Amino acid sequence: MPPTWLVVNGSRRTVTADPAMPLLWVLRDVMGMTGTKFGCGIAQCGACTVHLDGAAVRSCSVPLSAAAGKRVTTVEGLSTNRMHALQRAWIELDVPQCGYCQSGQLMSAAALLARNPSPTDADIDAAMDGNICRCGTYQRIRAAIHRAAGEA
């Protein structure tokens, strides 16, 4: 297997893995970055959301070959010291319960705010509908996105 290089959270990384392996498992099992979560494996739940060249994608359904040479941002790279406006809002409003889906929620929300600094409720619905939360934190997520948008 030829090595594949990609830029993960700003650092150029080389990995040797099957080019068909989903980016999710490359991150978690090959690179040891467990912040990105496995939820469904078929792009239905959003727990594995990362940014690929700035756009939110479901890493369970992106093969390593499609990420080759691109910029990958995971929740670990969203900011240093949890200083992203969304992370601060998430903490201020105590959004997470179990927290398992929140990496994906944050990455979808960050991609939304990057292209739309003042999203409406309808914009939030459209951008966030692919991210399931079983603990039912949707109302707080919405409030936290509005709060972060107000600060940015």
Next chain:
Amino acid sequence: MNAEVSRREFVKAGAALSGLVVALQLPAYARTAAGALARLGPTLSPAAFLQIAPDGTVTFWLSKCEMGQGVRSALPMIVAEELDISPEAIRVEQASADPKYGDQATGGSSSISSLWQPLRKASAQAREMLVGAAARTWGVPASECATGEGSVRHDPSGRRLSYGTLVPVAAALAVPAEPALKDPKSFRLLGRPSRRLDTAAKVDGSARYGIDTRLPGMVFACIARCPVFGRPLTGYDADQARAMPGVIDVVPLEQGELLIGDFWRFELPGAVAVVAENSWAAMRGCKALDCRWEAAGGMSSAQLARIFRDRSAQAGRLGRNDGDAQTALEHAAKVVEVEYDVPFLAHATMEPMNCTAYVRGGRCDVYAPTQDPGTVSQLAQSLTGLDASAVEVHTTIMGGGFGRRFEMDWVIDSIRVSKALSRPVQVVWTREHDMQHDNYRPASYHVLRGGLDSAGKLVAWTHRVVAPSVIGWHAPGVLPPGSAAAAGEALDGAADLAYAIPNLRVDYCPVQTPVPVGWWRSVYASQTCFANETFLDEVARAAGRDPLELRRELLAGSPRHLAVLNKAAEQAGWGTPLPAGRGRGIAIHKFFSDAIVAEVAEVTVGPKGLRVDRVVCAIDCGLALNPDIITAQMEGGIVYALSAALKGAITLEAGRVKQSNFHDYPVLRHSEMPRVEVYILASGDTPHGVGEPAVPPLAPAVANALAMATGTSVRRLPLALE
């Protein structure tokens, strides 16, 4: 066990039978659970879960399990309050499975209510000993000393000593048997909204769930088992799986059964594990397996439904029998009779089932996202033949529990595979495996009859619950489906109906099906409350009464119920007109934790179907320790219940679960989220658990709103299929 046994009592009884429960209060001070702390010299430890070291470090061992409900924040807060320190100053450590911590099983909305007094008492003992040490050091009466911010001070002389400094003297004092507890009126932390202590790690990816366990040399495994429940493996061909890149081994697992404490039955399924260098290779290898199962003749949902209906024709085990319901129905001016169908449900936690085990040379470590560490330890001992001292359970935080993580099937998988390979193994279930091999919320069938007298008064009520038994599934030898305990569990919410009705009869008809059943957030109350509260609206319509007014009349002697009911109704604007196509419904339930919740749902029925616009929730959970966590649990319970009410159904075809992932077992999404408002009513001076009580009233509140909007009664779940 009497017929009123609750899940919580059952779990405790199970633990007691298996020798797990010991007194939480241990008299020893200077008990050291951490070697590093022991080296600092004597420590102050009035109970196993609390220790103050001479360097001032306060360590709290969390005996319960964190699955999102907030015990990792709420329990340390109780310690901080009584010990007069800030919550952030407490080092929270997850306790390993050890009887010295008491019952570690986490469920039944019982963590706060069961630990509330023991935590306060141990913390007050520590504070009193520290005050005693300071008084002795200064030669002043203890009554002149005060505590705050981790120090004892003597205000008359302006002196102050930190807790750490006082530990060596305090540790030598006798532990006071009955320390003075704070008056709740003087609480400075409890009773106000305060931040959770575990949020930061959940926003930067650093929180480690079970599935994030990484050990040197660890391999990953995926499991294949028969799609028809309980059927054996008859053969398999692993050549293609072994040929997959990254696959290391294929391990057959023999079918069998295990009893723990002569009580709990655990199935050892006939299965095949594919072990690989990474999760993906294990999953691909598993797909490439050619397994042969004895799978013929499995039942369909339609066949099961017939079994439930047939069973309802015979009387069941009585759970309550006030007056003479039969005669009262015969003499009633009007009789309302309705049957309800409620489906099997999956738990569908966000984090799929997984567990990591390392069995080797006389030792076993299990890294388990579990709600029941004690049973994990016992199972590990049983499967490996090792003593308790050679087994360590590392309880991780969980990506959701909801009762699913009381089960042990995924734990058993990991221990068996690791034992076969003598290396660390993480078993990860795919979402499909998780969905198709759950212990499901039982399906149920309900027959209700209500009798109205000529004045329109509700004088008779019968409720027959037909359902598989969860206790009977787990402990068939000691508590079979026909036992009083099984009836007590299945009639939760039915037999304890709060309405004042003179003639009331409730019975339980167990049905045996091959479908594994388990505890699902709020358990049988999720079905019985739906039947009760939807039926009461049918009765109200038959009597020409407003459903709120009828409830008020029937709850006139229950002031806590009335207060909650009225609060929800007022805040929701009950009685204000709604446009066509919209409806409003109310329901109330007293959960077995003693918390009472009323919910009012507002719905719109339009071209896009049913939409829930708003849910107003009022709760009386006794003393409200952290209103923000309580609010979060109400919001969460409402969403969990709404997913189930609108969409949730597990159905069978030829014995196989038809649903496999979130595309065909849909759950609520952002765009479907109603506006949720939560109002907390105070009562009494003890807290009642809040993890589950928001669930039961939601489905009937929505169903009643839907019936109002459409004029058509709702008699089955999920509602989207109506």
